[in-house]
Amino acid sequence: MSREKEKVEKRKYSRVKVSFPVECIVLPERKSFFYTVSKDLSLGGVRILSEKFLPKDQEVKVNINLIDEMALIKAKVVWCSKERYSERYYAGLRFLEINEQDKTNLNNFIRKVS
Template sequence: MPNRSGLAEKYRSRIEDITDNMVIAMPMSKGVPIMLQRGEVFFGRLVEDCVAYEFTTSLIAKQLQPLPAWIITLPYDVKKIQQRAFVRIDTALPVQIAEIIDGKVVEDKIINAVTKDISGGGVQIAINRHWHIGTNLLITVNYPEIGPVTLRSQVIRVQQPQPDREVFWVGIKFLEINEKDRGNIIKFIFKRQLEQRRKGLE
């Protein structure tokens, strides 16, 4: 965020809570709270497992109790620096998959699978089926607190971690997703990361 000279400055904080918005510890400089106007946009950086993610947000309000904090909007324009475009987290969620052939969904051959990891831009699943890169799919991911989200998608990566086992890790990219669904997924990911971080401190 800019200082009085208009130059960008960096301040440390931490995520305290995630609900409809995000609560972060009030940034300080030499023990003095950073002054920011309501509605002002700023950039954040989150480091998770030695990987950095950048995002955009804005200040909604400030609070002093129970701890000095800022209430900010949920992050958007989340980017993994110089790598993936979205934050990714390992988690197992049920998925239903149907192939799309010649533009038509093959509804009589639904396949059940489980995610290996998820992001706002796609999922990776573990499955005993091999698809070619470029295969179009209609997938339904059942997200806790969000519900099922059905999206047209495409296979972009296939790995076989153990050559002697017919189990594949399939990377799937969302082709069509509205910003509301993407925002809900990213919110779920940030909330799950916060829960995992808190468990690690117990």
């Protein structure tokens, strides 16, 4: 079994490639925030492309525009790596706290775009 296939099988939720604006609020102080863009999304998290490096385990609140709805979700940085030939970073964020309404809206959005 290939290593890539093993990674896919470990995922709890399937991901969809989708690009949309994301606001990230750095916790716990909430004084720092930045805007970025998503690269893919699932019910468990989001991958973003950012000009800002995010250290592993940093907690953030992500404000996601789901076209008809907004979702504000607490997340944690699982990994962050520099984009090749660029000063930007890819980061994987795992959702930590998501209320039922945001989860429903997120699920509906994922079904629409997949």
